[in-house]
Amino acid sequence: GENVEQHPSTLSVQEGDSAVIKCTYSDSASNYFPWYKQELGKRPQLIIDIRSNVGEKKDQRIAVTLNKTAKHFSLHITETQPEDSAVYFCAATGNQFYFGTGTSLTVIP
Amino acid sequence: DAGVIQSPRHEVTEMGQEVTLRCKPISGHNSLFWYRQTMMRGLELLIYFNNNVPIDDSGMPEDRFSAKMPNASFSTLKIQPSEPRDSAVYFCASSLGGLIMNEQFFGPGTRLTVL
Secondary structure, eight states: OOOOOEEEEEEEEETTSSSSEEEOOOOOOEEEEEEEEEOOOOOOOOEEEEEOOOOOOTTTEEEEEEEETTTTEEEEEOOOGGGGEEEEEEEESSSSEEEEOOOEEEEEE | OOEEEOOOOOEEOOOOEEEEEEEOTTTTEEEEEEEEEEETTEEEEEEEEEEEEEEEEOOOOOOTEEEEETTTTTEEESSSSSGGGGGEEEEEEEESSSSSSSOOOOOOOEEEOOO
């Protein structure tokens, strides 16, 4: 089955700096890679996703890159703001759906 | 649309009791997912349905857990008998499309405490 590893588990950055979260997957059949943000006490919400026919996707301060050969994908947040503080989950989907273990991001004002 | 609706929002019960969690997916969505979230194990997919049919229940922890989807607008997750280690937040999510390759919309969750 799929195995999604996510690093780091915690991340602290100064406001305005960039944050990068990385995930690796094992199932070469995976072809959809969403990222979810979960604020404290709230539900997970999709912030960006990428499909296997695309190498990079950007939405304002958020970008995701995918390297299918190496089986890894990354979330990049630029110009971080305190409201970016949350837990971020990556996921890989092929025949099944698996979440990564989450990264707790803290943006220090 | 009100989004995914879950009830109850909070449930406190005693060990050995039966617990039933309920979910109403977004109208028109044909895939439904049940998740469990704990600090120790993170977000775990328990089971998902497509067009009311269970597709993958490999995440269901044991026979004490069961899930049903009698129609397109309602699903239940039942734990019988409940145990303290079942304490967690249970999320229901729904998505549009026959594959699990579309955005999932999560409900607010049910916080279950088993004493």
